[in-house]
Amino acid sequence: MAEKVSKQKTIQNEVSLNGVGLHTGQEVTLTFKPAEENTGFVFKRLDLEGSPVIEADVNYVVNTQRGTNLEKNGVSIQTSEHVLAACVGLEIDNLIIELNASEPPIMDGSSKFFVEALEKAGVVEQAAEREEYVVDEVICYHDEKSGSEIIVMPAEEYQVTTMVDFGTKVLGTQNASISHLSEFKDEIANARTFSFLHELEALLEHGLIKGGDLNNAIVYVDKEIGEETMEKLRAAFRRDKIAVKPNGILDNLTLHYPNEAARHKLLDVLGDLALVGTRIRGKVIANKPGHHVNTQFAKKLAKKIKDSKRNNAPKIDFSQKPLMDVIDIMNTLPHRSPFLLVDKIYELTESAVVGMKNVTMNEPFFVGHFPGKPVMPGVLQVEAMAQTGGILALKSVPDPENYLTYFMKIDNVRFKQQVVPGDTLIFKLELLAPIRRGICQMQGYAYVNGKIATEAVLMAQIVKSK
Template structure:
């Protein structure tokens, strides 16, 4: 049984400060429709621009995963996104009135609590899960950071961290199920080393930091001047270094809290892939850069596999519609009727077929010595399949004609030759309204994708004779 997509039942608002700006931030989680995914909305800017949580929009990974779309930024997105992934939320709108979400206590705890309070509900659409079948990996040769994704029965993550410092040492953390995230990972807070903190303070960053939302590992001697800077930045009269090397009196929630937070970051960064993942992640020395580069690589792999996911059908079975039934629906006639069968038809998709023979009218003039089916006719054949889909929505299709309105992102991948069997699949991008059909179409032959296009067509009443 397929799982359903989920969103939240009610909107809910949190307030806090941005880690790097120090400005007060209000963030509101709102329900979103099916197939919406995760998206940030900058309500403080004119037009309330939307930035989808996509690896395609990552522009900077210094001190967080920062997104930009058309000049609009959202910074340190990972803690919020990790909470959404952990709770199985597929669609949500995240409105913020600043460039970054509130840091809260530096973990995902408060986001988890808010989303649970808002309630989670199923939606009327199946979820899309990328099931890992082969090992996928990426290694940054300069830093030695590496991420490996391998097959598994569910989404699992292991992180191993080693910053080459005595104070932190080598740590690892494992999450065997997202169901355990709330108890085992959500409370893990962000951390920094003293030498990093000095640089941030010198550059007027980390204005919203305090000793309650960032663990500071003291990896060097603290000068009196640095101590004064820290006291001023954190609004403290005195600071100390604990025997375990942690600044001030903050108590670690786990001995391996740093590794757990890195695991949290991995989940948040891989949310930018844009689909649920079924596989085991092993991340050695992860960081936002390697995480997001891997997310981009995985996103491309998924997109390519989806394009090349050739549907299989038993062509020996009686079709849903034969050529005569197709001609009852479509106004086209030979030699310009370019589909022979309809194999599947629903309110959202259609699958059709064409046998390409040497007797095709167009082969007479289209390279008769080396016949190739013209690409424009492949697109026309896909459009005719779409015509069947849109005409199936009216009770009297024989009284309508279909017209092209637009075609975008047309790509021809392979030659179509005499003897090929073409399978066309068209899926609605948006619901049919006012007779307008907007669809993503694919054509396959010999187990390969040969053509794809985004098409828009409209049906109109036949003119009276």
């Protein structure tokens, strides 16, 4: 998908932070742990039975009212964005994020402490190549209710610009930008979350901001404060005195930048777009961003990326010698004629394989399958795809000739077009997760004439045969 080749990254050692969840008020320990290639970002709830995991996936977003909240099988993660922004900002790809509560610690309301912890753990390069979505057209999402809009356009790097305007004099109009992720640590990571006084009053009234204090949120005063409100704020923040500074924010906190609000919105955009699950090469421009519009845009972008993968037929130069011919394939797989359904392998990495089959009129199944109008049976297309996936699975063992792959499950099978004599089937299979305990899960596609003929999710088990 990308011309530039870069490697995936994780951390070298595990590292922990302690703090309080902003909305829950719960004490929480967060531990970053190294993760295998192609894992992505995974949250793990240690406080629940079985330590269930929730992948950082936009399809699990259930609520964006007070942060970006994820839920899978009844298990939730609240306000995920500041942690994920730190991961993206340091160009980390794979990470396990363990928690003993539902919400990460708010710390100072920024990503600063997460960045420091990850750097302390040491960012290391992995062997697998990083997948990157290269934006080749303008993709836009507009929210009519709020007037918010996010677009992404082609660019040489992952760049982000945010424009903030809440229609208030105290905050005004602000912009923030980064032209490369390397700028995140020094320019964006320490920008803290913010709230307007009227929002804060409503949250306090409903008991929805139990872990807040004046050290982890900038409070813009957009209305006159009466003594009754002052008393509530002093009680909520456990302080004897609270006052409004000349620049319109509550005291006990000094702005790091005049445009800190816009910088924090940029931080949120990076964290929310991490839920796409794929590195982006393009320029994001967000006008009045918020968690709702960010995640709606992320869903649209994730679908676009999925569609581009599905329709991205591998380009094969048939004049070049294949990586494996049929003799090599028979030395790896136990299948033989008439049930060997892969002719050549053209690409084979740790996480993906590309194979090919020429469909001829001499195939034995054409004798009885619609002999007047020969069509390759769909189940045999899936079998051919599975055999190609078997090559990928067996690459994980040092002596593949001594192993077999047994398919355990096939999901989401779709047949898009007929395969007939004279067609050339191209198979592409990619690991959906690292191979663990011999279990291999793959997304498979079969293409004819550059278009998808068949797709399926395959799960196989690698078993020693001797």
